[in-house]
Amino acid sequence: MTDDKKINIVLAGQGNAGKSTVFNYLTGLHQHIGNWAGKTIEKREGTLFYNGYTVDVLDLPGIYSFTTYSVEEVISREYIIQQKPDFVINVIDTTNLERNLIFTLQLLELECPIILALNMVDLANKKGITIDQKKLQNLLHAPVVLTVASRGSGLTDIIDKVIDLRKEKIIYKTPEYGKEIETCIAQLSLLLKGIDLPYPERWIAIKLLEKDRDIISLVNGKRPEVLEKTKQLSESLEEIHGHDSSIVIADERSLLASRITRETVKITPGRKISLNDRLAAITTHKFLGYLVMIFILGGMFLGVFSFGNWFSDRLDSIFQSWHAYWNNIAGTSFAAALGWSAIESTLALVQIALPYILPFYVFLYILEDWGYIARISFLMDNLMHKMGIHGKGCISFIIGFGCNVPGCLSCRIMESKRERFITAVLVTLVPCSAVSVIVFGLVGKYVGLLWALGLYVFAIILIFIIGKISSKLLLGEPVELIMPMPDYKTPQLKTIIYQTWDALKEFIFIAAPLVIISGVLIQAINLAGWMPAISSVLSPVTVTWLGLPAITGILLIFGILRKELILVMLAAYLGTTNFSDVLTSQQMITLAVVSMFYVPCIATISVLWRDYGWKKAMIICVLEILFAIILAGLVKRILDFIF
Amino acid sequence: MSLTDIKDGQTGIIVSVLGGKALTKRLADLGLTPGTEITVLGRMLFSGPIQIEVCGSRLVLGKGLASKITVELK
Numbered sequence: 001m002t003d004d005k006k007i008n009i010v011l012a013g014q015g016n017a018g019k020s021t022v023f024n025y026l027t028g029l030h031q032h033i034g035n036w037a038g039k040t041i042e043k044r045e046g047t048l049f050y051n052g053y054t055v056d057v058l059d060l061p062g063i064y065s066f067t068t069y070s071v072e073e074v075i076s077r078e079y080i081i082q083q084k085p086d087f088v089i090n091v092i093d094t095t096n097l098e099r100n101l102i103f104t105l106q107l108l109e110l111e112c113p114i115i116l117a118l119n120m121v122d123l124a125n126k127k128g129i130t131i132d133q134k135k136l137q138n139l140l141h142a143p144v145v146l147t148v149a150s151r152g153s154g155l156t157d158i159i160d161k162v163i164d165l166r167k168e169k170i171i172y173k174t175p176e177y178g179k180e181i182e183t184c185i186a187q188l189s190l191l192l193k194g195i196d197l198p199y200p201e202r203w204i205a206i207k208l209l210e211k212d213r214d215i216i217s218l219v220n221g222k223r224p225e226v227l228e229k230t231k232q233l234s235e236s237l238e239e240i241h242g243h244d245s246s247i248v249i250a251d252e253r254s255l256l257a258s259r260i261t262r263e264t265v266k267i268t269p270g271r272k273i274s275l276n277d278r279l280a281a282i283t284t285h286k287f288l289g290y291l292v293m294i295f296i297l298g299g300m301f302l303g304v305f306s307f308g309n310w311f312s313d314r315l316d317s318i319f320q321s322w323h324a325y326w327n328n329i330a331g332t333s334f335a336a337a338l339g340w341s342a343i344e345s346t347l348a349l350v351q352i353a354l355p356y357i358l359p360f361y362v363f364l365y366i367l368e369d370w371g372y373i374a375r376i377s378f379l380m381d382n383l384m385h386k387m388g389i390h391g392k393g394c395i396s397f398i399i400g401f402g403c404n405v406p407g408c409l410s411c412r413i414m415e416s417k418r419e420r421f422i423t424a425v426l427v428t429l430v431p432c433s434a435v436s437v438i439v440f441g442l443v444g445k446y447v448g449l450l451w452a453l454g455l456y457v458f459a460i461i462l463i464f465i466i467g468k469i470s471s472k473l474l475l476g477e478p479v480e481l482i483m484p485m486p487d488y489k490t491p492q493l494k495t496i497i498y499q500t501w502d503a504l505k506e507f508i509f510i511a512a513p514l515v516i517i518s519g520v521l522i523q524a525i526n527l528a529g530w531m532p533a534i535s536s537v538l539s540p541v542t543v544t545w546l547g548l549p550a551i552t553g554i555l556l557i558f559g560i561l562r563k564e565l566i567l568v569m570l571a572a573y574l575g576t577t578n579f580s581d582v583l584t585s586q587q588m589i590t591l592a593v594v595s596m597f598y599v600p601c602i603a604t605i606s607v608l609w610r611d612y613g614w615k616k617a618m619i620i621c622v623l624e625i626l627f628a629i630i631l632a633g634l635v636k637r638i639l640d641f642i643f
Numbered sequence: 644m645s646l647t648d649i650k651d652g653q654t655g656i657i658v659s660v661l662g663g664k665a666l667t668k669r670l671a672d673l674g675l676t677p678g679t680e681i682t683v684l685g686r687m688l689f690s691g692p693i694q695i696e697v698c699g700s701r702l703v704l705g706k707g708l709a710s711k712i713t714v715e716l717k
Contacts, residue, residue: 096700099674211664243677246664250671254679258698280701286688378703382691390705391692480705481692482669487701 008056008083009162012076013091014103015062016486018119020044021149022091023059024498026159042412050159058085074214080112081198087162088114091149094124094131095487097265101257105175108142111200113165113172116144117158122151123489128268136264141173150492174202177252180240184209184233191226195219209234210246276488283375284485293379296372300363301401304356305436311355312437319347337527338520345519345561349512352564356433357507358500360402365499369491373398374483381481387464388471389414390481393423397463399503400430404604405511406503407432408611418476421612425470425620428600428608429463431456434563438595441567442588446580451589459596462631511603518561518602526554545633546590549582559595560602566595586639593635598628646681646704646712647693654682655714662711670712674698681714 013019024031027046044059060079061072080088090107092100097118107114118131137144143161147154176182188205197204197218207215208230219226234245241248283292323340330336367373373395381391392413400407407427414420431439444452471478525531531554535542538553546552551573552566559566571577579588599621600608608617649655657679660667674697675681684701686693693709695702704712 096698098698099700102672102674210668243659244664244667247660247667247671247676250668251676251678254671254674254676254698257674261699281685284685284687284694286685289687374703378692378694379687381703381705382687382689385705391703480666480708481703482673482705482708483703484673485694485701485703 004166005052006054006056007087007162007166008058008085009087009089010058010060010080010085011089011091012060012080012103012107013062014093014096014100014484016096016484017062017091017093017100018149019059019062019091020498021492021495022089022117022119022147022155022158023057024494025149025152025155026055027057048159050156051163053159053163055159055162077110080107080110084112086113086166088112089117089158089162090114091117091119094118094121095127095129096484097124097129097131098254098257098261099484101260102253104140104142105253105256108140108172108175109200109203109206111172111174111203113170114142115158115161115165116140116142117147117149117154118144119147119149120489121146121154122148123487126274127487130266130268132264132266136260139260139263140175141171143170150489150495175253175256177249177256180237181209181249181252184237187233188226188230191229192219192223195222197222206249209237210249211244279488280485283372284378289375289379293376296367297376297398300360300367304360304363304402305433305440307359308355308433309440312351315351315355319351322347334527338523341523342516342520345516346512348562348565348568349515352434352437352562353504353507356437357403358504360433361500361503362496364399364402365496365503366491368499369489369495371486371488374485377481377483378485383464385478387422387426387467388474388478389419389423389467390479392481392483393419393426396423396427397430400427400432401436402433403507403511404428404430404432404600405607406506408604408607409506411611415479416476418474419479421616422467422470422474424608424612426463426467428604428620428624429459429466429597431459431596432563432601434601435596437564438567439592442579442583443592446583447585447588452592455589455592455596458593462597507603510606511601514602514606515561522558522561541629545629546594547636548587548591552591556594556598560599562601563595566591584643586636586643589639590632590636594628594632596628597624597631599625644714644716646683646695646709646714647686647706649683649714649716651683651685654680654717656717657681658713658715660712662708666708666711670708673702674700675702675712680717681712 011019011023023044023046026048030048031044031046042061046057048055048057058079060076088107090104092104104114104116116136118133121131124131133144133146143165145154145157145161147158149155185202185205188208189201192201192204195201195204204215204219208219208226211234216227237245237248241251243251282288322343326336326340326343330339376394376398377391380394384391384393387393393411395413396407396410399410404427407430408424411420411423411427414423439452439455443455534557535550535553539550542548542553542556543550555566555569555573558569570579574582583591605617605621608620646655657675657677659677660670660675679697682696684694684696690706692703692705695704
């Protein structure tokens with residue numbers, strides 16, 4: 001292929017602008033999702049084949065600016081400067097044009113070729129907002145395309161524009177700010193002329209006035225005398241404006257953004273209060289908001305679990321006969337038994353993924369795409385703050401109820417390392433769907449539904465207490481919640497499918513291989529006849545302290561693979577699924593409590609390991625094992641009084 | 644007065660933002676700079692977060708953060 005048929009573009013924009021939707025639409029199945037080198041931030045790349053052109057698309061993380069505030073921002077700006085993509089597509093939420101333009105201005109400062117994709121124009125029109133496309137184009141000196149990514153409209157226009165403009169080499173103009181700031185920038189640019197750095201001089205000058213740490217130290221290495229001048233200019237700016245010079249610059253940007261918005265946006269007043277507005281008011285109401293949340297989340301969990309139980313039973317009856325088939329085909333040798341345990345692990349994964357995790361995610365992403373998840377963060381923020389994290393952490397908890405693996409992965413949305421870690425630790429304590437299978441299958445079925453629900457309340461209270469303790473132990477300032485509140489909009493099937501698949505993929509590719517390998521390993525230990533020895537070693541804990549049958553020692557080891565195996569294997573070992581024959585009510589509750597907390601499953605451990613290092617992962621495991629054993633023993637002793 | 648002191652539905656103009664540089668910068672990137680109009684849409688109980696409208700978009704701020712923003716009633 002000739003080189004001029006190859007184009008590379010990057011998507012940049014603020015959160016909630018619909019960047020991922022554009023990316024998914026353009027690249028479809030030709031996607032590759034990895035990590036930025038050495039970072040726990042997702043790197044999404046894909047390819048589009050269009051009219052004989054090969055277009056490489058990179059989705060930059062959603063950010064708000066290019067100052068070194070977060071890792072995402074540094075990654076994005078370095079990528080644009082170092083890799084020099086043919087075009088930067090700035091995806092903009094048209095309903096929030098003014099705020100989005102602040103970021104656009106920063107892109108223009110980088111002096112890279114950009115194309116504006118004014119996304120969600122349909123929603124903007126519905127709100128009575130119309131945009132003068134021509135005028136916006138003239139004011140920004142950059143091409144503007146109107147898109148509705150959720151319906152795929154306007155997206156090929158972007159690519160057409162990219163192909164057209166590539167030949168032309170249009171001249172981009174950097175945005176012009178107020179006079180005294182421009183004078184400062186001009187003076188610094190002059191001093192920076194010919195400096196050996198990959199950035200445009202004007203941009204370096206702006207960043208110096210913004211007191212960007214990285215840029216200051218870079219310039220210090222090359223031309224330290226410029227910093228002296230910067231200091232002098234900053235001080236004079238600060239004297240005139242009464243604010244820090246970094247704020248003066250930011251101020252200029254928002255002034256310009258608001259001027260451009262005023263000149264290009266027409267809002268038709270007198271529209272009626274829409275249903276969405278009313279919904280927005282109710283769902284964030286002081287009292288009603290919580291009622292609605294309990295109703296929605298409660299409905300979601302009940303719906304998912306009753307569907308899951310039904311579906312899982314169906315699958316059970318299908319898979320039941322497979323073991324006999326396998327024995328017929330493969331025989332009953334040692335190798336065949338190991339082979340079967342690999343199949344059995346896979347089937348058990350299917351049985352948890354399809355009936356529980358899949359519908360859970362579909363529900364969750366419907367809520368997310370609709371705009372409700374941000375409301376939950378808002379409602380839960382003050383409670384979350386008591387645990388030293390802010391409202392967004394609540395989202396990881398909710399995901400954790402489905403499966404801890406994506407729950408832990410989602411902690412990356414937290415801004416600081418400290419919060420990310422606290423959230424991840426707490427997520428590992430959230431009862432996932434596998435644990436729920438135990439709680440409902442054992443306690444719910446034989447002791448009473450109220451007891452099972454009580455265990456959930458107990459778990460939530462414990463998570464709260466542990467959160468409070470860990471936020472005290474891990475020193476550091478809690479980060480405050482800053483979150484744009486999206487408008488409600490109709491969920492898009494395509495977006496939901498993509499997001500569900502993304503989350504499920506994490507479960508499949510991270511969890512499945514580990515579960516299958518360790519399933520075979522433990523089966524090998526079992527076949528070697530070492531299990532009785534292990535259970536007798538563990539019996540001081542299981543029998544003496546917890547009052548459980550000795551066999552549970554083995555079950556708890558298997559449970560590290562997947563918690564619901566505890567129940568599955570209990571049935572296999574005892575030769576009955578009527579657990580009330582073999583376990584008393586106290587024993588069931590004690591076993592459920594241990595299962596809930598004793599250790600994150602192997603897949604979750606692997607995520608902790610990858611994101612936080614093996615030391616922290618091991619510390620979490622050991623602490624949780626000790627905690628669960630002590631706790632369950634105490635619970636048993638209290639229950640002895642009740643039953 | 645601080646942003647937390649204005650009633651729901653009232654509009655004010657930002658006078659200043661106290662706090663570290665990273666924080667003020669981040670708020671500025673969202674359009675929260677001195678001189679900007681800001682409307683309080685609602686807040687949660689027990690010193691919960693506050694919902695505001697600024698530059699035509701809705702934003703949620705933690706209470707601690709909101710208390711660092713000084714405003715003047717319009």
